[in-house]
Amino acid sequence: PLARLGIALELARKKAGPAAEDSLDRIERESSILNEMIGQLLDLSRAEAEFGQDFAEPGDLLGLIEAGIDDANFEARAADRGVVLEAPEALPPVPMNRELVRRAVENIVRNALRYTAEGTRIEVRVTEREKEGRPGVSIRIRDFGPGVPEGELPRIFQPFYRTEAARSRDTGGTGLGLAIAQRAAAVHGGSVTAENAAGGGLSVELWLPK
Template sequence: MSRSPASTASATSAAASAATSIKTRRFGPRTLFARVFWLMVVGIAIAQALAYVAIRQERSMALRALMMSGVERDIATGVAVLDRLPAAERADWLKRLERPNYRFALADELDPTAGPVERTDFNGPFVDALVQAMQPFRIERAVQLGVKRYQLLVRLNDGAAVTVHAQRVDMPIPEWVMWVLGAQLIVLAVCSWMVVRLVTRPLKTLASAADDLGPDLSPTLIPEEGPAEVAHAARAFNAMQQRIAGYTAERVEILAAISHDLQTPITRMRLRADLMNDEELRGKFHHDLHAMQVLVREGVTYARTLHGTSEVPARLDADALLASIVGDYQDAGEAVTLAGEAGTPIMAQPQALKRILVNLIDNALAFGGQAEIQVTRSGAGNPGGAQDPTHRLTIAVLDRGPGIPDDQLQAVFKPFHRLETSRNRDTGGTGLGLAIALQLATAMGGNLSLHNRTGGGLEARLTLPASLA
């Protein structure tokens, strides 16, 4: 059989895809669920923060308006009280007249480091109203100590000086408001999670169904329920699966019919060849007819493997199967050896597995003169026979033949691809052997790959899931 890798993705396209994925990689969550969820949560958090800022600003503006509307009268009243009191009693009344946003001091000096009051939207109207309310008292000087604090020097009727220390007091946000905002954020985050899950769950179901669509193309219908858009997508996906399965089945039936119809003319040609007197010519005819029969038969086999295999997986003793295959070759005088063991039974399709191994061994014998089979097992079985993704059985068929150019290791899996260009079916095969082997391995959930060996030769590596029965 010729060596041909069949694969839908070449090494060049794989490298291009990898480069594209690296180029388009972005920071942040990769899944749609995480992206939409965090987008909603961050958006809600920003909205809550803006609401909090708006509340503080509104309360600050309300307090500012309150101060500008009444505090000047309170300060003027306090100054009038101090003016009417005897000088000896004024100090005792300072504490009584003190308020959260202003206090009085008996002094005629202001803070020397302070600058003059800047007229702003806050203190401009307030200072004007204070000057008006202070009459007949006179404000000699006003200085600013900060954004919210300033001092006023007021002269009483007896000539004594009173310093007014005024400041803007922000109205604190009650603690319950923060708790309410936090509770709102939590509730909205939970609601966002539920909404995003409701939206993305059908997509996950759809992706799982697409992944489960194996080489046999057997439709796995997904529920056509949920919102109208989701149900429509599910119906379209189910219809697509059924159409693909129908097209493939029809193609297999057509090829099978062609193969069946070709048997009749091939048989007639064989009978007519038997009537030839020229033995050499008769032998050539028989040889060509045999090659034609093999090509037709393998073409149909390949088409059927594209649609999967009808063989039911069974609990299989891989060691016994390998020993039987190797024994048959050794009985025929072929140099085939076996090393290693699977150890435990596996779930596989016996005839499909045997066909893969026979094809690989035939190739090794044809191109290397000998074949060495090595069996290794990785991972450990789970209790009760549960499948472990890391639990793999590897069967390698090695030879010391000429090997395959590195740029052809994937191409030889393509149908009818032959490294031997003489078109001699005895030396080059039909070009379908490895293509069929790859399809059968994929249908069993395994992988088939080729690797050049150090020192010359080729290694055909079949990897299967070693799930227990």
């Protein structure tokens, strides 16, 4: 339906002329948000469907992160933002659903790039780290943006929740990215947490057991 909507929009543009341009632009913008939202909702339900699965296949987590950062750097270069990766030479194999982990990393990195100040480089730090006595891998993504008011921190993981600042700046987005990341991590027995970094910016940690 979205593809047909796009075609109908183009036809409407030709027939209607300049008077309808603003409204048609609006329809186009809103349908692209709708498109993103549907994609995100599908990701969310995919993650939910994987609950209780066993991931016997260990995957190349480092390769996955590097590929995600390449894509993000490519998209962000025009906005004078970028990503710096700090990672060990190699990581232990991590049992995972590649697609879910890819989505989790992508959503967190995209947020960081969206909110970090122009001209800054977000930092992605990968380390082996125990959490609550379990060995695992930590992927910490830190930006140099405004961070999130302390009181709102727990809520940014709720589906559709967007902070006041995000809504009023109209940065785009659906409020589903972090909910997807958190569910994707939970499927693996891992977690996503966020805190304001010393010196400003948000620091988000994706942790996966190995």
